[in-house]
Amino acid sequence: MPRSHPIEDYRNFGIMAHIDAGKTTTTERILYYSGKSHKIGEVHEGAATMDWMEQEQERGITITSAATTTFWNGKRLNIIDTPGHVDFTIEVERSLRVLDGAVCVLDGNQGVEPQTETVWRQADKYHVPRVVFVNKMDKIGADFYRCVDDIVTKVGGKPICMQLPIGSENQFKGIVDLVRMKAVVWDDEGLGAKYHDEEIPADLVEKAKEYRTTLVEAAVELDDDAMAAYLDGQEPSEEVLKRLVRKAVRYTAFHPVFCGSAFKNKGVQPLLDAVVDYLPSPLDREAIKGVDMNTGAELVRNPSDSEPFSMLAFKIMDDPFVGTITFCRVYSGKIDSGTTVLNSTKDKKERVGRMLLMHANNREDIKEAFAGDIVALAGLKETRTGDTLCDTLKPAILERMEFPEPVIEIAIEPKSKADQEKLGIALSKLAAEDPSFRVSTDQESGQTILKGMGELHLDIKVDILKRTYKVDANIGAPQVAYRERLTKRVEIDYTHKKQTGGTGQFARVIIIFEPNEPGSGNAFESKIVGGSVPKEYIPGVEKGINSVMGSGILAGFPVVDVKATLIDGGFHDVDSSVLAFEIASRAAFREALQKGGSVLLEPIMKVEVVTPEDYTGSVIGDLNSRRGQIQGQDMRGNAVVIDAMVPLANMFGYVNQLRSFSQGRANYTMQFDHYDQVPEAESKKVQAKYA
């Protein structure tokens, strides 16, 4: 069967926003108007179509991204829903990787909020072209022009208005379309409300002309001919203007801004037109790069059905009906259900059993998928998020994704043997679904440790463990994931010698331990020449060093960014063994940490508090008492925005404290920024706690 739509008619896009800006509501309306969802679910009633997980509905936030296919104006839209909470930025990044474009939804009253800033920066990082939708124009305090300014001042974007609102708050009626120079007015606020063109209201004519000129001047910049014609006094036609704006989006020359109220059903259809008109198709994007596994050479996989098949897995979900489903984006070629593909990342073959196309409230079995498609595969066994699946004969690995390190951890203790078993199964599934969620076992206590991106992140995992997997367990208090690091270069000459009865043990190692660049990871190298340590013992040296990496000497936290170089040593013909070298190297590393001024590192969080002016003093005082460093203070509307860097260790329970002294009126968001050295006095306390 041929493909249903040519690839240039695809729009793989996501909707990104700060929490509560209205991403879910906008997505719901898009699905409704594009004809696939016939029943609209209001978010506040906990019935939204995309928010189908129990946990999501109760919390009213979108946790997992779901990909949904729908159609508009003859184009095929694949919407990838991205979560808005800071703790889940990993999910946002992951979906951004597979998008060709995005709609950034702003709350018309709040403007660019902290999380918008984060996702905007991530979109910059992945070069995701985007348009902006200023939502909630019906809300009290909505201010379209302030939102447009915010895009410049908060994220350094280049907003160009494509529409102007007609009225605002409860007087919001519709929009002025600056491309067609027409007013678009909705007859009422109902879901299926009709809308029609009118002449631009008299009081907006001058403003519309002024903004239209700004739009046209920004657009003609992108094309010499259009510019020349414009300078000659010729306005670009509607078609030319649209083509130029499309080009501007593709090259991020500017960010077109639209507006509306998803909740009051205004502005959504023109937004859908904008997605079709301005967001790129897979063909407009740079082809994905990878490595040819046969030759090791770099390669490019073009978005074409005639290229060898390759796709990236970007999301794994456990589905109650189908089992594990893996969301993938096909980058090149064509795939049939029932065939065997190669997971080139793992070097394992996988059989593609069922392939599904997900719609908002049903799924469709499909037999083939083509370049540009986003599909869900059922029953893959080895594939994890970020893996490449490809043609078994033309293996390639596509760009990998990077995942940040988790900064917070909790201990979990199952109550019975049966719970222990359930926990094991559940954890391996959860870890497979979410690479920012890690599980480890504490070597000393034998406890299971869960690690994640923040308190809420782990909170939700525990909730899933208890509810979905029915695991009964005691949960410890959340702890900071500290790290340990050397501060200076040391050379250790260590001899392990044991002579008790039978065979003795002998190994001598001379190893240089030195701090690596922060964030560059651990490294081991052997520079032995002349056989002072025979080759067969070197794995023992590496193993000994690695065994200390997992838990340092100060408080048992992982040692990071150390470079170890074995430069010399000695052995005994009879008494040396791999084990003896392992023991010697472990002891050498521990000695190095002692002599090398080893220090503890802690995660420092970037915190933004938005508070009514009255509480500014209390907020700052409190942040200072948490070892916070105030970075800046600014006004947003009538609220004060305070930026600070605060150690995560001092942020536990912050939400309650902030609420209590601001009467619930101040808000905050935080995200991991970097690791920094724990001050001496604090470090002593941490060491005493974990001793």
Ligand SMILES: Nc1nc2c(ncn2[C@@H]2O[C@H](COP(=O)(O)OP(=O)(O)OP(=O)(O)O)[C@@H](O)[C@H]2O)c(=O)[nH]1
């Ligand atoms: N007044 C008004 N309220 C809106 C509008 N759009 C959404 N809301 C409301 O704002 C709240 C948040 O909307 P959601 O659609 O859940 O926002 P979200 O961005 O998906 O939120 P998360 O999934 O938690 O990230 C809900 O109570 C909506 O009913 C709008 O256009 N106007």
